[in-house]
Structures are given as C-alpha cells and as structure tokens.
Amino acid sequence: MIKKQREKSHRLLTHEAAMRRVPKTHPKNPLLENEYGRLHYGHKGEEAMDYFLSFLPENNYLILNSLRLEDPKGRYFQMDTLLLSPTHCIIVDSKYIHGTLEFDEPANQLLRHLPNNGGVEKLGDPLSQMARQRYQLALWLEKYNFPPIPIASLIALTHTSATLIKTTPSIRKKVTFHTNLPNRIKEINGLHNAEQISMKELHKLSRLMIKKHTRDEFNLLDFYKIEAQELITGVICPSCTNTPMKKRRSTWGCHKCGSYSITAHFEAVSDYKLLLGDTITNKDIRWFLHLGSSSITSKYLSSLNLKFEGNYKNRKYFL
Numbered sequence: 001m002i003k004k005q006r007e008k009s010h011r012l013l014t015h016e017a018a019m020r021r022v023p024k025t026h027p028k029n030p031l032l033e034n035e036y037g038r039l040h041y042g043h044k045g046e047e048a049m050d051y052f053l054s055f056l057p058e059n060n061y062l063i064l065n066s067l068r069l070e071d072p073k074g075r076y077f078q079m080d081t082l083l084l085s086p087t088h089c090i091i092v093d094s095k096y097i098h099g100t101l102e103f104d105e106p107a108n109q110l111l112r113h114l115p116n117n118g119g120v121e122k123l124g125d126p127l128s129q130m131a132r133q134r135y136q137l138a139l140w141l142e143k144y145n146f147p148p149i150p151i152a153s154l155i156a157l158t159h160t161s162a163t164l165i166k167t168t169p170s171i172r173k174k175v176t177f178h179t180n181l182p183n184r185i186k187e188i189n190g191l192h193n194a195e196q197i198s199m200k201e202l203h204k205l206s207r208l209m210i211k212k213h214t215r216d217e218f219n220l221l222d223f224y225k226i227e228a229q230e231l232i233t234g235v236i237c238p239s240c241t242n243t244p245m246k247k248r249r250s251t252w253g254c255h256k257c258g259s260y261s262i263t264a265h266f267e268a269v270s271d272y273k274l275l276l277g278d279t280i281t282n283k284d285i286r287w288f289l290h291l292g293s294s295s296i297t298s299k300y301l302s303s304l305n306l307k308f309e310g311n312y313k314n315r316k317y318f319l
Contacts (some may be wrong), residue, residue, distance in 0.1 A: 003206045006065035012039040014220040017274040021231045028224045045096025045158035046080050048178055055182040061085050062206045068214050071136040072143045088150040088192040091133050098161040103171045126155055149196045152188050234290045235268045244290040273319040280317050
C-alpha cells in the first residue's frame with residue numbers, strides 16, 4: 001500500500017526551471033545541464049522501480065517514496081523508497097547507471113569499467129551510503145520510541161544497459177536489478193517472521209514519517225552564482241517556447257506563432273518561486289511577467305487568490 005507518492009526533489013525542480021530560464025549562452029549553462037541530466041535520470045530510475053514494486057502483495061508493506069528525515073543529530077537522510085512491515089523494513093535505493101559495473105567491497109567503491117580497455121571510473125560508495133541510512137533510520141525510530149525493527153537495504157540497478165560483474169554472495173544480497181525487486185524482497189521477507197510492531201502502530205509510524213518529512217531546499221542562483229537579472233523573463237509560449245507572451249485580457253498571446261493560452265503564466269510563476277523565492281511584490285511580478293502597469297499587475301495578483309501581508313504600497317504576496 002503506497003502511503004507516500006514519489007515526487008521530484010526540490011533540487012531537480014529548480015534545475016528544470018533553470019533549463020527554461022538561464023540562457024544557453026550563459027557560462028554556467030554546461031554545469032547546469034550536466035547536473036540537470038544527473039538529477040533527471042536519477043528520478044527516472046526511481047520511477048522505473050515503481051512498476052516492479054507494484055507486484056508486491058498489497059497488504060505486505062506500507063510504501064513511502066521520496067522520504068527525507070532528520071536524525072537526532074540534525075543530519076538529514078533521504079530514502080528513495082522505504083518499505084514498512086510488522087516484522088522488518090527495507091530501504092531501497094535506485095542507481096541509474098549504465099555500463100559494466102563492479103562493487104569493490106574491500107575498497108568500498110562502485111566501479112565502472114570503461115570500454116576498449118579505457119580504464120576504471122570510480123562512482124562513489126553506495127554500500128556505505130546504505131549502511132549510514134540504516135543507522136540513521138534506527139536512530140530516528142529510537143528517538144520516537146518505536147521498537148528496534150530489523151532494517152534491511154537493497155541497491156536497485158535501474159538502467160537497462162547496466163551489467164554487473166565479479167559478484168559475490170555478499171553483493172548479491174545487497175544489490176539487484178530493479179526487474180528482480182519482487183523476488184529479492186520476497187527472499188528478505190522470508191528471513192523475518194517475528195512481529196516487531198502491530199499494523200495499527202505501523203500506520204501510526206507511517207503517518208509520523210510523512211509528517212516529519214522535510215523537503216530538500218536548494219538555492220540555485222546562489223549555488224551557481226547567477227544574478228536574477230541574467231534570467232530569461234516573461235511567460236514562455238507552450239507551443240513554440242518563444243518568450244515573452246503578451247497578456248491580452250484573460251489570455252496570453254504569442255506574437256511568433258500566434259497561439260493563445262489561459263494557463264501559460266502558471267509555469268512562469270512556478271519558475272519565479274523555484275528560482276527567486278516564495279514571496280513576491282507587485283514590482284517583482286510586473287518585471288518577471290512583463291506586465292504593463294501596476295494596476296494591471298494588481299488585478300492579475302488578485303486573480304491568483306494569493307495570501308498576502310502589508311498595505312497596498314508595501315504588500316507582499318506568498319506563492
């Protein structure tokens with residue numbers, strides 16, 4: 001039973017906005033594109049797991065996706081998928097990596113063997129990452145007075161062009177392909193028979209986890225040292241991507257392709273929120289959407305039914 005749906009990380013959403021708003025000629029654009037690709041395909045890999053997790057018996061697990069918690073020492077940890085059952089729980093981490101892969105346990109490294117004897121590329125240490133997540137989850141459960149539920153973990157290789165070599169019995173217990181997740185989870189399930197927590201308490205645990213979930217925050221402009229004035233402003237045409245569209249009463253029109261939209265401005269407002277913050281003034285929105293005057297902007301802001309504070313001149317709206 002899915003208790004928390006999978007969602008894009010704030011970091012990915014901000015990079016999606018940056019792909020629309022940072023000019024292709026900007027010197028930081030290559031860095032942005034590389035990081036966007038990494039985040040985009042990482043999320044694609046997580047989604048690839050969901051189909052195979054749907055084959056788990058409906059009542060066996062409570063499933064929480066994209067869960068980010070804070071341990072008792074103030075350190076955050078994010079789990080792609082957490083499976084909760086009365087006898088145990090399983091952390092599943094997606095790795096969307098192609099190529100010939102090897103988990104070097106003695107060196108605590110994931111290696112990718114490059115073709116044509118091109119050497120070896122080091123790709124971090126996902127096994128130690130999973131060990132940290134198990135430890136942090138155990139601390140979290142203890143903090144909120146839940147019993148010490150056995151915690152297992154799995155790394156799921158989600159790229160269809162991934163090949164795993166030099167496997168050992170130890171690695172085969174810790175790593176699998178996403179297509180084999182139901183079988184591997186069934187094997188783990190068979191190792192745990194003693195009930196540690198009732199279903200009533202398990203539902204209580206899942207509700208608390210969802211309540212304590214904290215979205216990751218990421219200030220893209222600060223990180224890449226990009227100025228707000230360097231962004232592409234205006235409403236982007238959903239038909240031809242030209243900008244800016246021009247507001248004409250209740251619609252937005254594109255002078256390039258001639259199309260109209262009554263909803264195109266929603267993406268622009270979302271981009272502003274992701275890149276520039278969740279509060280906005282009349283002056284800010286007038287600049288970003290290329291609106292004609294303060295009075296037109298006031299009417300537009302009123303149509304959005306946003307919460308606000310302050311008097312007319314100094315009013316601040318919450319996106």
